[in-house]
Amino acid sequence: MTALEVGAVVAERSVHLTRESLVRYAGASGDFNPIHYRDDVAARVGLPGVLAHGMLTMGLAVETLVPWLGDAGRIVEYGVRFTRPVVVDAGAGADVAVVAKVGAVDDDTARIDLTVTAGGTTVLGKAQVRVRLDG
Amino acid sequence: MNPELVGREFPPTAPYLVGREKVREFARAVLATDPQHTDPDAARALGYADIVAPPTFAMVVQDLTLQQLLAEPGSGIVLERTVHAEQRFRYTRPIVAGDELTGRLRVTGIRPFGKGAMVTSEAEITDAADAHVVTATSVLLIGGEDQ
Numbered sequence: 001m002t003a004l005e006v007g008a009v010v011a012e013r014s015v016h017l018t019r020e021s022l023v024r025y026a027g028a029s030g031d032f033n034p035i036h037y038r039d040d041v042a043a044r045v046g047l048p049g050v051l052a053h054g055m056l057t058m059g060l061a062v063e064t065l066v067p068w069l070g071d072a073g074r075i076v077e078y079g080v081r082f083t084r085p086v087v088v089d090a091g092a093g094a095d096v097a098v099v100a101k102v103g104a105v106d107d108d109t110a111r112i113d114l115t116v117t118a119g120g121t122t123v124l125g126k127a128q129v130r131v132r133l134d135g
Numbered sequence: 136m137n138p139e140l141v142g143r144e145f146p147p148t149a150p151y152l153v154g155r156e157k158v159r160e161f162a163r164a165v166l167a168t169d170p171q172h173t174d175p176d177a178a179r180a181l182g183y184a185d186i187v188a189p190p191t192f193a194m195v196v197q198d199l200t201l202q203q204l205l206a207e208p209g210s211g212i213v214l215e216r217t218v219h220a221e222q223r224f225r226y227t228r229p230i231v232a233g234d235e236l237t238g239r240l241r242v243t244g245i246r247p248f249g250k251g252a253m254v255t256s257e258a259e260i261t262d263a264a265d266a267h268v269v270t271a272t273s274v275l276l277i278g279g280e281d282q
Contacts, residue, residue, distance in 0.1 A: 015166050028157075028164035030198050033214050045215055045278070054219040059165035059191035066169045066189070071181050072229050075190050079223035079272075 004102045004110050004133075011068040011100040015060055017052055017086070018093040025056040039090070052086040057096060061116045062129060064098040074132045076109065081125035086118045094118050100129075108133055137209050138245055140254075145240040148199045150263070155232040157195075158188045165189050178231070185232035192230050193260060194222075197271040200240035200258040212254075216278030220253065223272040235263040243272075251278040 004010075022036045031053055034041040042050045058080050066072050088094045096118045103113035114127035155175070162172035170177035171187045178186045205212050230236065237260070244255040258271045 021164075021166075025164040028161045029195055031194075033217070035215055041215055055191055055194050055222065056165065058222060059189055059194075060167075062190050063162075063165050063167040063169070066167065066171070072169070072171060072187050072190055073181070073183075073226075075226060075229070077223070077225050078190055079221070081221045082219050 004105050006102050006105060008102045009099060010102060010112065011064050012098060013064045014095060014097045016093055016095055017056075017088050019050065019088060019090055021093075022050070022052055022056070022088055025053050025059075029053065029055060031055065048085065049087040049089065052088050052094065052096075054080075054082040057082075057086055057116060057123060058127075060096065061098045061114050061124060061127060064114070065100045065112060065129060065131075068100070069131060075129055076132055077130040078128070080114075080127040082123070083125040084118075084121050084123040086123050096123070103128065105133075137207075137211055140204070140207065140210065140242045141245050143242045145200060145203045148196070148203070148238045150235045150237055151196050151199065153188065153192075153230055153232050153234040153236060155186055158186050158192065158232050161192050161195070162189050165191065183229075183231050188230040188232070190224060190226070190229070193224050193226075193269045193271050196236045196238045196260050197258040197273065200238040201256070201273070201275075203240060204242065204254075204256065212277050216251070218276040218278070219273065220276045221272075221274035225270045225272075227267045227269065230268060234268070236260050236268060237262075238271075248276060249278075251276060253277075 099115045103111040112129040116124040159173050167189050238258045240258045242256045254275045260269045
């Protein structure tokens with residue numbers, strides 16, 4: 001993992017989320033907040049629809065990077081802001097696109113910036129992964 | 136939201152044993168594709184004792200600590216009016232199947248936000264040897280009851 005150039009895209013992918021994805025994540029994570037699977041609750045609390053768990057978006061975003069890293073243990077820090085919700089339509093679902101670019105490099109670590117969009121809108125802010133460059 | 140919760144440290148959660156099938160289930164849920172999350176041989180080739188959990192798996196243990204906060208009498212927190220605003224993990228090492236993890240939650244900040252509050256909390260997650268694994272920091276936006 002030498003000679004990383006700032007601005008270079010190191011990984012990218014697009015995934016399709018459905019209501020099943022949300023139920024699966026709820027079960028796997030233990031987060032059963034009903035705004036992630038019940039339209040009536042989402043409407044009652046004023047949301048535009050049933051939303052993907054922020055942690056699902058955060059989790060699938062960083063997994064875009066892991067095959068390139070080779071070892072998830074290289075990740076020393078990962079943070080995001082949940083700036084826009086990902087609305088998952090009951091029929092059409094939602095498409096989420098992830099692009100991972102080198103944001104900064106120093107002697108031992110690199111900062112990888114993740115751009116995560118759904119329906120053309122950026123949904124995570126300051127999504128940054130700090131990774132170790134040594135073996 | 137009860138402002139007296141700032142500075143509150145909750146007791147350690149009961150040890151959480153990270154199961155191999157749970158890690159596989161979680162890896163599938165976050166659409167992970169790398170074999171280190173599902174194949175013990177691939178993980179061992181990287182020097183780990185068993186499969187490596189996806190980076191955000193730490194949330195499973197952090198969530199146990201946040202349940203303590205939600206269960207606090209008079210906290211004023213209603214789950215369906217809670218929005219996750221920010222999340223950060225700082226890792227000493229990745230979580231691996233077989234780990235026995237304990238979380239300790241500390242509420243580090245509460246500030247008014249609209250009719251509700253922004254609550255920052257930090258969960259320190261350690262292993263059976265009491266060594267640091269990961270610290271998970273959350274900012275939750277807690278909505279007011281009368282929205």
